[in-house]
Amino acid sequence: MGWLDANLISVLNGFALAALLFLIAVGLSLVFGTMDVLNLAHGSLSLIGAYLGVALVGDGASIGAFVLAALLAAVVGALLGAALAAMTSAITDHLRQALLTLGVALIAADVLRELFGSDPERVSAPAALAGSVDVLGRPYPVYRLSVVAVAVVIGLALYYVLERTQAGAIVRATVADRGMVEAIGIRSQVVLLGVFGVGAALATLGGLLAGPVLGARPGLDSTVLLLALVVVVVGGLGSVRGALLGALLVGQVQTLGVSLLPGQASFLLFGAMALVLLLRPRGLLPSPYAHAGGHA
Amino acid sequence: MPALPSRRLAPAAVLSTAALVLAGCGGGSLSEDSGDGGDDTVTVGLVLPASGVYEPLGVDMTRGWELYLEQNDGMLGDREIEVVTADEGEGPDVGVPATTRVITQDQADVVVGIVNSATALGVKEGLASSEVPLIVANAGADDLADGSEWVWRTSFTNGGIAASLGEQVAEDVGDEPVYLMAADYAAGEESMAGFREAFEAAGGTVAGESLTPFGTTSDYQPFLTRAQNSDAGAIYAFYAGAEAVSFVTQYREFGAAEDLPLYGPGFLTEGGVLEAQGDAAVGVQTAMHYSNLLDTPENTEFVDAYVEAYDAQPTTYAVQAYDAAAALDAALATSDGTSGADIAAALGEVGEFSDSPRGPWSFDDDHNPEQTYFLREVEDVDGAPGNVVQGELN
Numbered sequence: 012m013g014w015l016d017a018n019l020i021s022v023l024n025g026f027a028l029a030a031l032l033f034l035i036a037v038g039l040s041l042v043f044g045t046m047d048v049l050n051l052a053h054g055s056l057s058l059i060g061a062y063l064g065v066a067l068v069g070d071g072a073s074i075g076a077f078v079l080a081a082l083l084a085a086v087v088g089a090l091l092g093a094a095l096a097a098m099t100s101a102i103t104d105h106l107r108q109a110l111l112t113l114g115v116a117l118i119a120a121d122v123l124r125e126l127f128g129s130d131p132e133r134v135s136a137p138a139a140l141a142g143s144v145d146v147l148g149r150p151y152p153v154y155r156l157s158v159v160a161v162a163v164v165i166g167l168a169l170y171y172v173l174e175r176t177q178a179g180a181i182v183r184a185t186v187a188d189r190g191m192v193e194a195i196g197i198r199s200q201v202v203l204l205g206v207f208g209v210g211a212a213l214a215t216l217g218g219l220l221a222g223p224v225l226g227a228r229p230g231l232d233s234t235v236l237l238l239a240l241v242v243v244v245v246g247g248l249g250s251v252r253g254a255l256l257g258a259l260l261v262g263q264v265q266t267l268g269v270s271l272l273p274g275q276a277s278f279l280l281f282g283a284m285a286l287v288l289l290l291r292p293r294g295l296l297p298s299p300y301a302h303a304g305g306h307a
Numbered sequence: 308m309p310a311l312p313s314r315r316l317a318p319a320a321v322l323s324t325a326a327l328v329l330a331g332c333g334g335g336s337l338s339e340d341s342g343d344g345g346d347d348t349v350t351v352g353l354v355l356p357a358s359g360v361y362e363p364l365g366v367d368m369t370r371g372w373e374l375y376l377e378q379n380d381g382m383l384g385d386r387e388i389e390v391v392t393a394d395e396g397e398g399p400d401v402g403v404p405a406t407t408r409v410i411t412q413d414q415a416d417v418v419v420g421i422v423n424s425a426t427a428l429g430v431k432e433g434l435a436s437s438e439v440p441l442i443v444a445n446a447g448a449d450d451l452a453d454g455s456e457w458v459w460r461t462s463f464t465n466g467g468i469a470a471s472l473g474e475q476v477a478e479d480v481g482d483e484p485v486y487l488m489a490a491d492y493a494a495g496e497e498s499m500a501g502f503r504e505a506f507e508a509a510g511g512t513v514a515g516e517s518l519t520p521f522g523t524t525s526d527y528q529p530f531l532t533r534a535q536n537s538d539a540g541a542i543y544a545f546y547a548g549a550e551a552v553s554f555v556t557q558y559r560e561f562g563a564a565e566d567l568p569l570y571g572p573g574f575l576t577e578g579g580v581l582e583a584q585g586d587a588a589v590g591v592q593t594a595m596h597y598s599n600l601l602d603t604p605e606n607t608e609f610v611d612a613y614v615e616a617y618d619a620q621p622t623t624y625a626v627q628a629y630d631a632a633a634a635l636d637a638a639l640a641t642s643d644g645t646s647g648a649d650i651a652a653a654l655g656e657v658g659e660f661s662d663s664p665r666g667p668w669s670f671d672d673d674h675n676p677e678q679t680y681f682l683r684e685v686e687d688v689d690g691a692p693g694n695v696v697q698g699e700l701n
Binding site for chain 2: 017018020021024028070124128129130131132133143149150151152224225226228229230231234265266267269270273276277
């Protein structure tokens with residue numbers, strides 16, 4: 012069996028993992044990089060999405076029911092994001108933001124544990140996508156392939172909005188110079204609310220989509236937060252392209268890398284992160300708009 | 308090279324540190340009562356996880372313990388029992404101080420419980436020097452019980468469960484090799500070593516092995532692909548809890564189930580884990596010292612009482628705690644007094660437990676349970692997967 016035959020599944024699976032990581036991490040990156048807000052509750056948002064999947068998606072659900080649950084998760088995420096934005100808007104100090112959102116994350120973890128118990132739960136993939144297809148003679152879950160497609164669509168939409176629309180221009184301008192944006196009559200609080208809402212909605216949506224892959228369990232919130240953080244740090248803060256590149260890299264390290272060097276599996280991820288930080292301290296593709304000064 | 312943009316990096320450091328702290332957080336304590344009972348009252352320190360990843364085990368074990376006490380009107384060996392509880396948490400950082408507190412502050416005469424092997428090893432010496440016996444109701448580290456009069460175990464040894472499968476798997480696979488997988492920590496290594504020894508002694512060969520990072524692996528595809536690329540005819544795997552759910556689900560999704568039968572210790576498909584796995588687990592064969600589907604009068608009676616009390620099926624973990632109470636009951640019935648030394652001496656004289664739900668068992672020379680391991684296979688039982696007993700293994 013050739014190298015490609017043997018490792019194609021790993022490469023493919025790396026893309027699926029990257030797709031999920033991208034959806035979850037891009038919100039963290041945007042809020043963190045563009046709005047200068049540290050949100051340690053980001054992993055909790057994602058876990059809330061996963062548990063919404065547990066509650067709303069039964070075994071053998073139709074694609075329609077799954078999409079409906081995903082939309083609902085996004086709405087819930089947007090509302091929670093807005094609440095977080097309101098909470099953090101008055102705080103400019105990173106340490107205080109971290110403490111506040113960490114507190115929110117701890118409370119959320121306990122509430123989720125009360126509601127759903129501490130047994131690991133699994134979210135079922137919709138019935139039509141539950142099977143496997145043959146990829147070079149090896150079965151591969153259809154659901155994971157569809158996750159890649161969804162992530163590509165959302166990624167393109169995000170890119171378009173940020174780079175080609177007026178709303179995107181305002182967001183970029185707020186990042187570059189908040190004072191100037193306010194001077195021309197735009198309330199930066201509203202922009203913050205919007206970005207936070209969208210970022211949080213993507214996190215809950217990503218969490219729900221990740222449900223059939225990662226499941227839902229206490230502790231998954233910090234696992235996801237850590238992975239999202241690695242993606243953001245590797246890719247560079249505040250850019251959609253950075254989050255994408257970071258997610259792709261982390262995805263491949265976690266699958267192809269582990270497959271080739273199983274003995275170093277637990278070291279690979281952070282080894283890769285350390286290497287990137289050594290060579291490119293700001294990440295691979297940091298936001299070109301990120302301002303040098305502090306908070307306005 | 309431009310100056311490092313430290314403003315951008317510092318928050319990242321704060322973020323990752325905080326995330327790691329979050330991951331390591333344990334729960335507080337739940338100890339309520341203090342005070343030493345009179346001479347006839349025995350104070351039992353029940354140390355079980357009420358927080359962290361092992362909480363589901365703690366819930367099951369607390370239920371098993373309480374069920375036995377309820378069935379005996381709160382008395383063990385005709386003596387009043389005062390139970391002080393403490394949260395074992397996830398690891399020794401929480402579990403060791405919690406155990407120390409129940410023997411110092413709460414003056415426990417005997418400690419029951421302990422899920423995590425590292426915690427059990429961490430409290431072993433302190434308990435011995437305080438002359439407080441420890442009845443381990445889960446932790447499976449091979450060397451934990453070594454004949455010391457202060458350590459007794461009602462659960463299993465990692466190596467013991469694994470070894471019981473060796474001959475069976477060797478017989479099933481014929482001349483095909485087996486691929487070994489385990490979570491990369493002490494229990495996984497002991498399990499893999501125990502299986503390998505018994506399997507090779509029975510004439511089996513190993514195609515390869517993977518130790519997967521413990522607690523951080525959410526995707527087993529790279530390891531499963533290695534097993535599929537090897538010339539193995541079956542997989543032996545040690546996983547528990549959320550890891551077992553991910554592993555078995557992905558074993559099914561990536562098609563390994565189609566040509567590589569899966570064997571492992573029963574934790575792979577036990578209790579809530581099996582519920583979450585659902586149909587993905589059908590066909591998985593495990594070794595365990597108990598199954599709630601064990602068809603004996605003793606077990607039927609136990610299961611009925613358990614379901615009646617908690618509206619849930621009992622797990623192996625519940626039985627281990629139930630039997631810990633039974634062992635203490637038998638010891639207190641014959642012990643001269645209620646001191647730790649009296650209880651420890653009496654534990655050495657308890658003989659065989661003939662009416663345990665798991666079947667007859669007794670303490671061996673090392674104070675581990677001498678018991679029957681069963682081969683179980685996950686089958687559909689009345690619309691839900693269950694561990695159907697196929698036969699005895701040793």
